[in-house]
Structures are given as C-alpha cells and as structure tokens.
Amino acid sequence: KAGVTQTPRYLIKTRGQQVTLSCSPISGHRSVSWYQQTPGQGLQFLFEYFSETQRNKGNFPGRFSGRQFSNSRSEMNVSTLELGDSALYLCASSLGISQGEQYFGPGTRLTVT
Amino acid sequence: LAKTTQPISMDSYEGQEVNITCSHNNIATNDYITWYQQFPSQGPRFIIQGYKTKVTNEVASLFIPADRKSSTLSLPRVSLSDTAVYYCLVGDIYGGATNKLIFGTGTLLAVQP
Numbered sequence: 284k285a286g287v288t289q290t291p292r293y294l295i296k297t298r299g300q301q302v303t304l305s306c307s308p309i310s311g312h313r314s315v316s317w318y319q320q321t322p323g324q325g326l327q328f329l330f331e332y333f334s335e336t337q338r339n340k341g342n343f344p345g346r347f348s349g350r351q352f353s354n355s356r357s358e359m360n361v362s363t364l365e366l367g368d369s370a371l372y373l374c375a376s377s378l379g380i381s382q383g384e385q386y387f388g389p390g391t392r393l394t395v396t
Numbered sequence: 397l398a399k400t401t402q403p404i405s406m407d408s409y410e411g412q413e414v415n416i417t418c419s420h421n422n423i424a425t426n427d428y429i430t431w432y433q434q435f436p437s438q439g440p441r442f443i444i445q446g447y448k449t450k451v452t453n454e455v456a457s458l459f460i461p462a463d464r465k466s467s468t469l470s471l472p473r474v475s476l477s478d479t480a481v482y483y484c485l486v487g488d489i490y491g492g493a494t495n496k497l498i499f500g501t502g503t504l505l506a507v508q509p
Contacts, residue, residue: 331494375439
C-alpha cells in the first residue's frame, strides 16, 4: 500500500506570494492533519480534516488555510508569505479520528526569501 | 492533553540498549502513550503504543509502571541508523474527538560507532 505523498517536496517562494501544498493520504484513510515544523517551534499542529470538514484548527493566522476533497486528498494554502513561514510542512493521515497511529508524509520544505 | 517531559538528548554506542524515559504526570485515565521516531527532514514514524505494563514489537519495547506517570522506550542493540529524534506523546486514541497530536521537544538520540 502506498504511503502518504506530498507535493512538491521543495519549494522556494518570495515574500508576499502565496503557495499551495498538496497531500494524498493512504488509500482508505479519511483523516488528514497538517503540521508545521521549524527549528525554533518544533512540530506544531495546523489543522485537521475528516470527510471534507475541518474539525480542528491550531493557533495560526488566517493566512493559513486548507481543504479536503471528496477523495480525501488535502491541500493547504498560505497567502502573503512571510520569512517566518519557511518550514517543513508535514501532513499525516489516519483511518478515522483518534490520537492513535498516524502516518506522516515526507513533507514539503518551503523556503521564503 | 497531558504534557510530556523527556531528556533533550542522549548518547549511545552501537550495540547498546537505549532507554528513553518520558514523564507524563497528568496523564488521564483514557490516555495512551505513543512514541514516534523522526529522522532529519522526514515525517515522524510511529514506533509503539501502549496503555500499561509492557508492550513489545519488532523494533522496541515500551514499559509503563502501574501509576502510568512515566514510560520508558527501550531500543535493543542500537545501530547508527537509530540516530533520530524520539517523541513521546499521550492522548486518547479511542475518544474520537481529534487527530491533533501534541509534540514536545523530543529526545535526540545520537548513536556513535
């Protein structure tokens, strides 16, 4: 069974631009969560989706948004990029809603210049 | 969600057994203990999960005392490839309320030849 895939793997953007990251969960998984990882703040929860509905949102500004499609694939968007948005963005998928085993993708490394 | 405390770093040599202890004094009755492993620039990977006593799988053992206020991840005969950050998390895996995982700072395990 294929794992969680994230595209693109690497991205360089300029301040003020916007970016869209994509996550394809493991087949059959209906939950997708997003995390931001930086050296200073560690792994921080962004939001989670289940059956196309956002169920929970972390403490990030409104520039960070996401959505989930009917095939469970998810996208996150960051508008008006700031230098501090440079990070590794990870998505995780799971069958349902629980804090049990989740499967993480390889991440998208975003660099904002 | 219960807060966890782990050593920031540990050193070991190849072939040794490594024990990483996590403190979670405020663990709730329904909370389980889960450990993840993360290599640089990759997503975390589930290692093991347990509720009480001892759990063992092909890569690690998890020891949880009766009061459940701490847990110990045991890695037998580590190799250089076990050099990674190890995260201890606690949460209700059957509560169905959220997928949100709260990662602490983790323990950086450095294995030397």
